[in-house]
Amino acid sequence: MKISLSEDNELLRKSLSFFLQANGFEVDQFSNGKEALDAISEKEYDIILTDINMPGASGLEIANHVRTELLRDTPIIIFTSINVEQTELDAFEIGANEFIPKPVSPQVLLVRIKKLLGANARAVTSV
Template identity: 30%
Template sequence: MKLLIVDDHGPLRGLLGEHMERCGFVVDQASTGRQALDALEMSRYDAMVLDMGLPDMDGIDVLSARNASRNGPVPCIVLTARDALESKIAGLNAGADDYVLKPVEVAELEARIRAVLRRSSHGFIALAQGNLSYEPESRHVTIAGKVLHLPRREAMMLEELLRSAPRLVIKDVLEERLYAHSEGVTLNAIEALVSRLRRKLESAGASVRIDTVRGLGYRLVAEASQHVQP
């Protein structure tokens, strides 16, 4: 799951980002409304945490603009001061899914993000292909009923492929979904990730495999299908 945190207070934004990364999210950060809108245009996020008091524009404007972004509306939790009743009401009326009061309790924020995700169209529904089953919330993977333990990034890769299967997932899209903008990504990072995941699926006896479409990307297909070798 990919998260955008928008807050002009650097230490708080960094604290929230570090916590959510430890919880398994890929996190991008923005300190202004303009940066947030640019990020929403460039990437698809599963949720956004939005401070209502930004230096260059009102949080309401960001909420309104997110609905018109090319990637579509993003579930949003607004951050607001305890005494800012009007701000809370305005945020909810503008389409926010929930709010958290400042000073922020990171555990509460995490719980509210997960609750919003469960209610959204990106909710935690088990994904399955062939004898492979994956539960996004827990990253629990089973093949023919046996658990397959995967590191975080490999599990995220599997989720992206499962959500699109059997359609092709463009390599650049995978890179965008699996890595934050601030992370340095080597040229062969995605290839290496696919290679490791492919070997593990094969060793575990999965009835699906990852096909490579040269120069474009990857797709998850049933073993009986015609395939392209990398």
């Protein structure tokens, strides 16, 4: 299963990527929202993980692009350190499936990914 991971915090991005790869996922990492948008436009991902605040394009812009331009129903999980209810509501309004506040727990993230991907994710992580 293929994951797009967009996060400008290098330590968090690399640690989440390592954890997800150890659990059987293929992860494309992006530190810039524009790079993530370009890749998402060219490739199909099973799930999209994105921070809200990034250079190039925000996580909300990525989610909006996936839903309105690409017309894809790819599951999207947004995480952020912004603790504002309206930001979370905006994320859901645009089409995010999940919203996780930072610091992101890798175990919680994995549970949410499995929930969104269903049986396919369970098969990957049991390999």
